[in-house]
Amino acid sequence: MSALLEVKHLKKYFSTHKGVVHAVDDVTFSLDEGKTMGVVGESGCGKSTLGRTIIHLQEPTEGQIIFQGEDVTHLKRKDLDRLRENMQIVFQDPYSSLNPRLSVRDTIAEPLILSHKFKGAALEKEVNRLMELVGIEKRLHNAYPHEMDGGRRQRVGIGRALALNPKFIVCDEPVSALDVSIQAQVLNLLMDLQQENKLTYMFVTHDLSVVRHISDSICVMYLGQLVETCSTEELFKNQLHPYSKALLSAIPSVDIHNPTKRIVIKGEIVSPIDPKPGCRFAARCPYACEACKEPQKLEMISTGHFVSCCRVKEINQLS
Ligand SMILES: Nc1ncnc2c1ncn2[C@@H]1O[C@H](COP(=O)(O)OP(=O)(O)O)[C@@H](O)[C@H]1O
Ligand SMILES: [Mg+2]
Numbered sequence: 638m639s640a641l642l643e644v645k646h647l648k649k650y651f652s653t654h655k656g657v658v659h660a661v662d663d664v665t666f667s668l669d670e671g672k673t674m675g676v677v678g679e680s681g682c683g684k685s686t687l688g689r690t691i692i693h694l695q696e697p698t699e700g701q702i703i704f705q706g707e708d709v710t711h712l713k714r715k716d717l718d719r720l721r722e723n724m725q726i727v728f729q730d731p732y733s734s735l736n737p738r739l740s741v742r743d744t745i746a747e748p749l750i751l752s753h754k755f756k757g758a759a760l761e762k763e764v765n766r767l768m769e770l771v772g773i774e775k776r777l778h779n780a781y782p783h784e785m786d787g788g789r790r791q792r793v794g795i796g797r798a799l800a801l802n803p804k805f806i807v808c809d810e811p812v813s814a815l816d817v818s819i820q821a822q823v824l825n826l827l828m829d830l831q832q833e834n835k836l837t838y839m840f841v842t843h844d845l846s847v848v849r850h851i852s853d854s855i856c857v858m859y860l861g862q863l864v865e866t867c868s869t870e871e872l873f874k875n876q877l878h879p880y881s882k883a884l885l886s887a888i889p890s891v892d893i894h895n896p897t898k899r900i901v902i903k904g905e906i907v908s909p910i911d912p913k914p915g916c917r918f919a920a921r922c923p924y925a926c927e928a929c930k931e932p933q934k935l936e937m938i939s940t941g942h943f944v945s946c947c948r949v950k951e952i953n954q955l956s
Contacts, residue, residue, distance in 0.1 A: 639706065640667035641837050642691070642805060647700035649683075649690045656910040660686040662861035663700070665935060668854075670804070673831065673838040675852030675869065677845060677884065681909070683861040684841040688807035691839070692724040693717060704805070722752065725798040727827075729810035731790035735782045741768065741793055742778050748800040763800075771796040772826060788819035795826065799834070808840045812847065824851060845888055849873060854941075857881045860909050860917040863935060867942035877944045877953050880918045916946065924948050 649661040661683045668674045676684045689695050691702055693712065702710045709720055728734035735744055745764050749755040755763050768775070771792040782790050791811060798806055808827065812820040828851065830836060842848050848855060848869070855872045857865040857880065865878040876885050883900040904921035916922070919929040928947045935945045938955065949955070 640703075641670040641705060642839075643667040643701075643703040644691060645701040645703070647687070647690065647702065648698040649686050649695060650698045653910070659861045659909050659912055661690060662912075664856075664858075664861075664863045666856055666863065666866055668837060668839065670837050671831070671835050672853040673840050673851055675848035675855040676839060676841045676858060677843065677848055677855060678858035679906075680843065681860075682858045683909070684858060685809050687858070688726065688809050688839055688841055692726055692805075692807055693720065694726070722801040723804045724807075725801075725803040725805070726807040726809060727791070727794050727798050727811045730814045731787060731794045732782070732814070734794055735790060735797075737782050740779045740781055741773060741785075744782075744793055745796045745800060748797060752801055754801075767796045767800060770799065770830070786819070787815045788823055791815060791823050792826065795823075795830070799830065802834070803836070805837045805839070808838055810842055811840075813842065813844065820847070827851070845885065857884065860907060860912065862917060862933075863943075863945060864918065865942075865944045866935075871942055875942075877938060877942070877949050877955075878918075878946050879922045879924055879952065924952050 644667070645665050647661055647664045651658040651660055664687060666674070676687065678684055686695070690697050697710060700710070701708060704720070704724070712720060739747065742764055745767050746760060749760055749763055765775070768778070773789060773792050773796065777785065777789065782793070785793070811827065812823050815823060824847065827838070831838060840848065840851055852869045854866065854868050856863055857872070857878065859880050865872070865876065865881045872881065873885065876882050883902045886898060886900040902921050907917050907920050914932045915930040916925070916933045919925040922929070926948065931947070933945045933947055935943045936949070937943050938949065946952070
């Protein structure tokens with residue numbers, strides 16, 4: 638099976654008056670069709686920038702994005718429109734991502750009209766089909782975003798993203814702004830839609846219980862870099878990078894006889910502005926040594942399990 642999406646050495650830098658922000662710095666992964674890849678890490682580590690750059694809301698600084706076997710890193714306008722039909726995004730906050738002046742009908746109809754594929758009765762029929770697909774009641778056809786609760790607003794956002802039948806969707810913290818009681822409903826909707834439409838998701842979240850529930854594989858990011866990636870099962874059972882260990886230790890254990898020992902990360906968060914070469918977690922890592930000042934390479938430890946840490950074998954007593 639070949640990958641739907643391959644990202645190779647992707648970088649996205651922002652020039653600011655304080656210096657160059659290395660928001661995404663040399664990220665490599667691949668994602669198979671129909672699968673969900675979770676992306677986790679603290680706020681500011683580059684999760685949203687990674688998603689936005691992959692779907693071309695922002696121009697990559699360096700690296701390669703290969704989608705369905707085609708290099709789509711630098712596209713011309715016309716080809717970009719074609720790509721947009723296949724790559725969509727669902728944002729965290731449906732309050733700000735939906736246009737407050739557009740009704741449900743207009744929000745969902747807009748991409749259909751812009752694609753020139755639907756008009757007249759066929760357009761209205763398609764809008765109704767999409768509303769039903771994402772579970773929006775018919776009576777809300779002419780409602781505006783402020784007239785609906787957060788869960789329904791997010792359903793409208795999902796309906797709009799699905800309008801042109803995309804293959805790949807970046808879900809950027811799609812349930813983080815919702816009440817806990819509504820989160821499960823929206824997650825279930827996303828999973829049902831994935832099944833029915835063979836969708837491939839990149840699912841960004843800081844919530845590890847959500848990512849465990851929904852993802853086939855996980856990328857752990859720290860300050861713009863990928864520190865570990867493997868299957869979800871493997872990460873929760875056998876996380877190898879010191880940062881992943883600390884991150885996962887924050888999840889309370891359900892087993893009272895075997896409580897998780899929480900690893901508290903000490904030390905300063907390094908700035909993503911003009912960072913020094915070498916491991917960015919080193920300043921906070923209990924295992925840091927001289928060799929960590931050198932640039933780190935993502936290394937395959939076992940099939941499908943990659944870690945970026947020069948001391949990974951020592952720390953985990955692997956041969
Ligand atoms: N347009 C921008 N201009 C300058 N810096 C940015 C811009 N967008 C994001 N950043 C910076 O890039 C880093 C990563 O941000 P982001 O991708 O939003 O992280 P996350 O989604 O993981 O919270 C942060 O330091 C953020 O301040
Ligand atoms: Mg974000």
